Amino acid sequence: MAFETINVDVQDHVCLIKLNRPEALNALNTELLSELATALEDADASDKVRCIIVTGSEKAFAAGADIKEMSEKSFVDVYSEDLFAKVSNRIIGIRKPIIAAVSGYALGGGCELAMMCDFIIASDTAKFGQPEINLGVMPGMGGSQRLTRFIGKSKAMDMNLTGRFMEAEEAERAGLVSRVVPAKKLMDEATGAAQKIAEKSQLSVMATKEAVNRSYEVPLAEGLLYERRLFHSLFATEDQKEGMGAFLEKREAQFRDK
Numbered sequence: 192m193a194f195e196t197i198n199v200d201v202q203d204h205v206c207l208i209k210l211n212r213p214e215a216l217n218a219l220n221t222e223l224l225s226e227l228a229t230a231l232e233d234a235d236a237s238d239k240v241r242c243i244i245v246t247g248s249e250k251a252f253a254a255g256a257d258i259k260e261m262s263e264k265s266f267v268d269v270y271s272e273d274l275f276a277k278v279s280n281r282i283i284g285i286r287k288p289i290i291a292a293v294s295g296y297a298l299g300g301g302c303e304l305a306m307m308c309d310f311i312i313a314s315d316t317a318k319f320g321q322p323e324i325n326l327g328v329m330p331g332m333g334g335s336q337r338l339t340r341f342i343g344k345s346k347a348m349d350m351n352l353t354g355r356f357m358e359a360e361e362a363e364r365a366g367l368v369s370r371v372v373p374a375k376k377l378m379d380e381a382t383g384a385a386q387k388i389a390e391k392s393q394l395s396v397m398a399t400k401e402a403v404n405r406s407y408e409v410p411l412a413e414g415l416l417y418e419r420r421l422f423h424s425l426f427a428t429e430d431q432k433e434g435m436g437a438f439l440e441k442r443e444a445q446f447r448d449k
């Protein structure tokens with residue numbers, strides 16, 4: 192499928208989705224959000240893809256929702272369309288792992304998009320923020336909820352209420368970002384991580400993603416039970432026999448996703 196606002200490339204089982212509206216710092220308009228969700232769903236359904244990377248440009252992962260597009264909307268428009276919720280639900284429904292490779296600005300919806308991915312690898316130039324407060328609104332795609340769970344109330348309040356940007360190093364310390372690397376090495380680092388994931392059994396990868404995400408939704412006892420059930424269920428797979436057998440035989444495992 193041909194897309195106008197994103198580029199999609201699949202190599203070695205890794206699908207790279209690059210946001211491509213440089214003239215607007217990858218501002219998330221309706222077209223881009225819809226193309227992104229479609230590309231993610233395509234990758235999720237493809238046998239050729241085992242891990243997904245979402246990235247932007249060196250200057251901007253995404254500078255937020257498209258303010259030009261939003262500026263004329265009324266309550267009735269945004270309430271009826273509910274665009275951000277619809278797109279968010281499509282993104283969080285993806286079962287394969289998604290890495291956000293963030294360089295430059297990840298603001299508003301850009302920061303929220305990165306947080307919907309499974310983990311964030313940032314370049315040392317990355318800047319995260321929820322500056323919606325400066326526009327007379329507030330986050331509408333998870334910035335008041337996910338950010339608070341990721342970095343705690345105090346920092347989330349600070350970012351949401353002052354609209355300040357958080358540099359990569361602080362974001363790593365706060366737990367928003369898993370690794371920070373020099374800008375030039377960002378894509379190598381993200382691709383390396385994606386390839387590592389792509390070598391594992393898809394069954395244990397998907398179950399692990401499901402279990403970690405579950406921890407944000409349910410009390411600990413329920414989460415632990417969910418984890419245990421998934422752990423037990425993996426013993427019904429050939430990949431469990433292969434993984435443990437390979438360890439004992441001191442060889443590389445050859446997973447078949449069965």
Ligand SMILES: CC(C)(O)CC(=O)SCCNC(=O)CCNC(=O)[C@H](O)C(C)(C)COP(=O)(O)OP(=O)(O)OC[C@H]1O[C@@H](n2cnc3c(N)ncnc32)[C@H](O)[C@@H]1OP(=O)(O)O
Binds near residue numbers: 218256259322331
């Ligand atoms: C999803 C929700 C519901 O949570 C809501 C949101 O996401 S609201 C949006 C939140 N984001 C912002 O408020 C950030 C807005 N952008 C900026 O503050 C600045 O552009 C910057 C700090 C990221 C970069 O500044 P600078 O280097 O000076 O570049 P600019 O000249 O400002 O931008 C270049 C070009 O891009 C356009 N642009 C940037 N961001 C957006 C945006 N979010 N929507 C639409 N267009 C955007 C900007 O207007 C410039 O275009 P031209 O004026 O040159 O045509």
